Amino acid sequence: MLLRVIEGEITVTDPYISLATNEICTTIAIPVYNSEKKIIGVFGGDVQLDK
Numbered sequence: 001m002l003l004r005v006i007e008g009e010i011t012v013t014d015p016y017i018s019l020a021t022n023e024i025c026t027t028i029a030i031p032v033y034n035s036e037k038k039i040i041g042v043f044g045g046d047v048q049l050d051k
Contacts, residue, residue, distance in 0.1 A: 005029045005042050015049055024049045 004011045013027045029044035 001027070001029060002042070005031050005044075006039060008039065018046065018048075021048070 001011050001013060008031050010031070011029045015024050015026050017023070018025045025046045025048045027044060027046050029042055031039045032041040032043050034040045
């Protein structure tokens with residue numbers, strides 16, 4: 001997943017059971033660019049799918 005984000009793709013994982021909450025969730029990762037359109041980081045987060 002991280003490799004695809006570093007290559008510039010927005011990435012969403014398949015749903016999975018979170019070890020922290022025992023709930024079904026997915027992870028979303030989005031590349032962050034600077035003003036020169038170079039990737040300077042990754043913004044990501046988990047989303048619970050049952051809420």
